[in-house]
Amino acid sequence: MTLDAQTFMQHLANGISVGSLYALIAIGYTMVYGILRLINFAHGDIFMMAAYFAFFGIAVFHLPWYVAFLLVIGVTVLLGAGIEKAAYRPLRDAPKSSVLISAIGVSFLLENLATFLFSGKPKAFPDFPAMTRVLEIKGISIQVLTLVVPLVTILLLFILLFIVNHTKLGMAMRAVSKDYEIAQVMGIKIDRIIAYTFGIGSSLAAIGAILWGMKYPQVSPLMGVMPGLKCFIAAVIGGIGNIKGAVMGGFILGLAEVLLVAAFSSLTGYRDAIAFILLIIILLVRPTGLLGEKTAEKV
């Protein structure tokens, strides 16, 4: 089928908007993996909890949005660090697969806890007219949010790169990632560094959840499952452990999904399959991902 230029541009805008959200969440996966060599499967569910925190902060307790957002980020960071302390730290010296299984356990725990506490019925995320306002640019309809999300993602990318490459905390993180026993010998408090890493990863999940909620204004206990998987795939595509790679993977995945729907409209029901096919191809052709290091570890 043929696409006129305007429709194509609209698809492109859609793809970038989805992709930048994927990128934002994928960074959280990649951060934790980069330091701990642990795929934190609970990341998608931390994201879901953050969306509920935002819902309660704004729709139930009527806090001003900036207070609510700061609170959401703060509480989510505590949640992430708490999960690390309760579920991962006791397994620090256990085989990697035990920690992975613990992560899956945390994921189910959070999903069922949310179903129990907030009921399975979806809740409406509060509306932000300033963000959801539609701009018409040469026949293309773009929400303000579509422009804001990529900017936030890029900004956070630079902040993270700065932290990792130019601060003492970042140096300690890199040391822990290289060899945590030696790092410990050198006087680095690895428990603290790992807790910080989880905190940063969780705060990204929180920001992602707030932006996701604005774009798809619905909150439910299983809302984190698909984004969690997709963003994990995005992180793998870019080379898991690499922050720039995660952002790249997110954009690639978002664009691939939307553009494939655009080109083959009869395949729209198989959209989720595209992400997984991409994952398989990448793992076959380039197991370390696009920007990954050579020393990939199997999980």
Added chain:
Amino acid sequence: MKKCLVSILCLSLSVVMLAGCGGTKEDANVIKIGVFEPLTGANAAGGELEVEGIKLANKLYPEVLGKKVELVIADNKSDKAEATTAAARLIEKDKVSAIIGSWGSSLSMAAGDLVKNNKVPAVGASCTNPMVTQDNDYYFRVCFLDPFQGTVMANYAYQQGYRKIAIVQEVSNDYAVGLANFFTAAFKKLTGDENCIVEVGNYNTNDQDFSGILTNIKSKNPDAIFAPGNFTESALVIKQAKSLGLNVPFLGGDTWETEEFLNVGGQDVEGAVITTFFDDTAPVTDEAKKFVEEYKKEYADKESIAAVSALGYDAYLLILKAIEKAGSTDSTAIRDAIATTKDFEGVTGSITINEQGDADKNSAVIKTVKDGQFVYLDTVVIE
């Protein structure tokens, strides 16, 4: 895979146990009726509304044959695999005399073989897909069917002057796909135009981004969009359509009639049009008047009454009348009594069960969203 194994295990277990005990389940003073509904997961809001109606009916009519009627509620978790497990539990562990449910045709179909093989009659409240009762002597329902619903909506669309329609369907949902097909067939017949459906977009349950399919649809300039599917996804579809500048009317099915659809959709679902079973502002029978009155007392915080609550109420009453008529709690006797139901005055009109096990109904209500509420638009009768 694991769920699949579990359900196969349950199925085989239940067959074995049935062979052992012969399937009679007499308890001295209690008659158990199973309620088989999605109370968690994507369809939870629909299931909950149906349960509200069933509970109200149970409160108003708590006894039959001098015995107390007890509701046993089983959550099928909006999941086809979980649904067989839940149905097996009702039949085997709780030994219910009859089952009500489920919201969602695919979930009902998942339990189809179980009720048939165990000879426990089931009455669906709002499952509208024809396949629910097909080749199944033990599945009945009190609502109209999708071929009818699809025709009603196609007629409405035609009367509004729409000639080019785009379809957005939840492709993993038998109900949505069925309804979209019946609509398409009816609409093609009305317009005489093979190309009246300009685009079909598919999505999966739990999807959240529909910008791709909606952008494709926008480039085809349809007069309206028919989007049968689950209420949350549908509300997001409509929201995203508006944000893409796709300002055409949205038409949907009975599943949209939930508060969640209105809450999630907000301003953007204003003007959406649906077909449904019942209108609380114009009760058609005495039972309906009583239902509306009692419902408002029982659920004072609700702003309106969903049609599926009325259907849940009807399904319960139908089973109760059948038990009364059968004079026993024997499942087969109840089944025969349900099958011969004639001119039963329910909340949603007079119900006669036909050979297929379906309620013969010839009228549907059309509602639209106005000021954050579903309001009555029209009643359509098709002979």
